[in-house]
Amino acid sequence: MENAFDYEDIQLVPAKCLVNSRSECDTSVTLGDYTFKLPVVPANMQTIVDETIAIKLADNGYFYVMHRFEPEKRIPFIEDMKSRKLISSISVGVKDDEYSFIEELARKNLLPEYITIDIAHGHSNAVIKMIKHIKEYLPTSFVIAGNVGTPEAVRELEHAGADATKVGIGPGKVCITKIKTGFGTGGWQLAALRWCAKAASKPIIADGGIRTHGDIAKSVRFGASMVMIGSLFAGHEESPGETIEKEGKLYKEYFGSASEFQKGEKKNVEGKKMLVEHKGSLQDTLNEMEQDLQSSISYAGGNRLEAIRTVDYVIVKNSIFNGDKVY
């Protein structure tokens, strides 16, 4: 790794405009056999996505990944999605039960279109073994494996059969991995993404650290096919969890999947909880993301997402906000 930099250290350089209106810019992206409206997916976390949100996203042409923290609900969830003729996209871990779960899906002929292997340290034999197991029993499922932060890891998981890899160890808003372990891509997630993307021969999903909609365009520039986002999707009307009123303001909880709130115990905790200001409807945020990304594409001098991939950029070390607040 030569230069370490992160989202706030980079600005993309505008190219001559090709369109008469930003509405001409197409933000859609293809991942596997399906095309989605945006290169963005809400994080597979319990305070970000639930069955209702998954149905809404799939029904409206967005990608989603259901979390894995209520394992017994996964089979009824896939059955429900199939009965609605919507794609099913689930998460699994790597413990023993997950092997029999995959075999059960195969036995029942319940074939999810997408399966995400969701563990903290994805560059491991445990993930390689699970990729191979899924490919043996559910060969038609598109397998996303992660999380990783190095080119070696991307290559190994791709070689094991992963159809996409997910990059990001420790950049998340409710992540404390970087503090508790000293490891990860927190603080240089964008550079890690570039490093990994150079080695990848299959799609990469950039995961964590997105703080503004402009960071989505930057992720695309540095090699992401899709961007996974937690904090920007937390706190909506539809978001799972109670709405909390504090001093006249409305908030919702957002907690890490490796936090004590998720685990129910203080063991190997690498996540925390925060309150996020209530943000209104999820669809409004998705619409705003789409408009902002259309604008990014127009600044890239094109009318499709691919235009962003080749724009010039400058490194402006921590200065792009000029002391401004983001919103």
Ligand SMILES: NC(=O)C1=CN([C@@H]2O[C@H](COP(=O)(O)OP(=O)(O)OC[C@H]3O[C@@H](n4cnc5c(N)ncnc54)[C@H](OP(=O)(O)O)[C@@H]3O)[C@@H](O)[C@H]2O)C=CC1
């Ligand atoms: N993207 C990120 O930066 C991070 C994300 N997370 C999220 O938290 C959730 C829980 O993750 P995780 O703890 O992996 O899931 P699990 O609790 O399901 O653990 C998966 C397996 O991996 C083992 N394991 C976990 N961490 C390590 C490690 N560092 N080295 C070796 N083995 C390990 C566990 O054993 P044992 O517990 O006994 O070690 C267990 O057998 C996931 O949703 C994950 O995405 C968590 C941390 C970082």
Ligand SMILES: Nc1nc2c(ncn2[C@@H]2O[C@H](COP(=O)(O)O)[C@@H](O)[C@H]2O)c(=O)[nH]1
């Ligand atoms: N280190 C930890 N990372 C976590 C935990 N729970 C989730 N995550 C990761 O964060 C992203 C979301 O990041 P954000 O910056 O968009 O909020 C998520 O997709 C996971 O990869 C955790 O407990 N510890």
